[in-house]
Amino acid sequence: MSKKILIPEPEDNLKFIDIHCHLPFPRPKNDQLPSDQEQYKNFFRLGGQYLITSTINIDTLNLTLSFIKEGYKNFGFTCGWAPQTVTYTSKDNYETEWKKWIYYILNHTEDFLAIGEIGLDFHHAKTLEKRNRQIHVLKQIIEITKDFDKPYVLHVRNAAEHEFDLKNPKHRFNKKDGANKEILKILKEFNISPKKILWHCFSGPEDYGRTLPNQGFIISVPSSAYGFNRWRKVSENTPLGSIVTETDSYYQHPYKRGPINVPSNVRYAIAALAYSHNVSQKLVSKRTVENAIKFFNLEIEN
Numbered sequence: 001m002s003k004k005i006l007i008p009e010p011e012d013n014l015k016f017i018d019i020h021c022h023l024p025f026p027r028p029k030n031d032q033l034p035s036d037q038e039q040y041k042n043f044f045r046l047g048g049q050y051l052i053t054s055t056i057n058i059d060t061l062n063l064t065l066s067f068i069k070e071g072y073k074n075f076g077f078t079c080g081w082a083p084q085t086v087t088y089t090s091k092d093n094y095e096t097e098w099k100k101w102i103y104y105i106l107n108h109t110e111d112f113l114a115i116g117e118i119g120l121d122f123h124h125a126k127t128l129e130k131r132n133r134q135i136h137v138l139k140q141i142i143e144i145t146k147d148f149d150k151p152y153v154l155h156v157r158n159a160a161e162h163e164f165d166l167k168n169p170k171h172r173f174n175k176k177d178g179a180n181k182e183i184l185k186i187l188k189e190f191n192i193s194p195k196k197i198l199w200h201c202f203s204g205p206e207d208y209g210r211t212l213p214n215q216g217f218i219i220s221v222p223s224s225a226y227g228f229n230r231w232r233k234v235s236e237n238t239p240l241g242s243i244v245t246e247t248d249s250y251y252q253h254p255y256k257r258g259p260i261n262v263p264s265n266v267r268y269a270i271a272a273l274a275y276s277h278n279v280s281q282k283l284v285s286k287r288t289v290e291n292a293i294k295f296f297n298l299e300i301e302n
Helices: 036-045 058-068 083-088 091-107 128-145 178-189 208-215 229-233 263-277 281-296
Strands: 016-021 048-055 075-079 115-121 152-157 197-199 218-222 243-246
Touching: 016 263, 016 281, 036 048, 036 263, 048 058, 048 263, 048 281, 058 075, 058 091, 075 115, 083 115, 083 128, 083 152, 091 128, 115 128, 115 178, 128 178, 152 178, 208 218, 218 229, 218 263, 229 263, 243 263, 243 281, 263 281
Parallel strands: 016 048, 016 243, 048 075, 115 152, 152 197, 197 218, 218 243
Antiparallel strands: none
16 A cells, blocks of 8 residues: 555445446456456445446457346446557557447447547557557547537546656656646547546546536546555545546556456445545445436436
């Protein structure tokens, strides 16, 4: 843990929604995680109300479509083309996979809850060329989907100081909020309402935890906020009415590192928020569930 602060464990009988996990997903090597089916069952056994998984490319989309065929209720997905996909997909495969993804979203808009995750990641794209490539693709996606009447789930990661592009030292991306500012510029360019935008796994900078909700954006707090102060601190000034919870599993474990997280650990995000906002866990549970239902227009089956 980055800072030894004693935060109460999640209480029993909480209700919760994980608005962003990766289940199913290609399994980490030598992992000891429960099966996808067990993770799903444990989530609802412990108080889960709805589970939302995020696809990031055509492969994870196909995995998710196969999983859904098994008939899991209160389980939905967002359909995304993540910035990491833009950066790391091989040139030989990119055009083919991109066309398949575009075909799917154009012809199956009723299947998914939102467009995402999409966005900018200046950690994985470290050069000006690669960052501009992510921006180009993001604009393509918004242009294609802006009339879908679907919300968006954003992946936004700024470059750390050691990740600034030294070949272009004065470029606007070389700032602690370079990706944030670029995203806001793009959303304004396409006239996308902040009320349709969720910042998944919000990582700051801290002042954005206050200014984004003031504009109408929704912020998602990960389970890692429980054990890592830097994840908790960026949302401590965000009103509960603008917050939802997630795990981003397999990653973002509450107090460990590595691909070992599971959706039921979203309870730890609730515990972290109760601590940072000095309110009860039950209140955080109630508000974050309500916020998720409203944002994604969820229908929960009994």
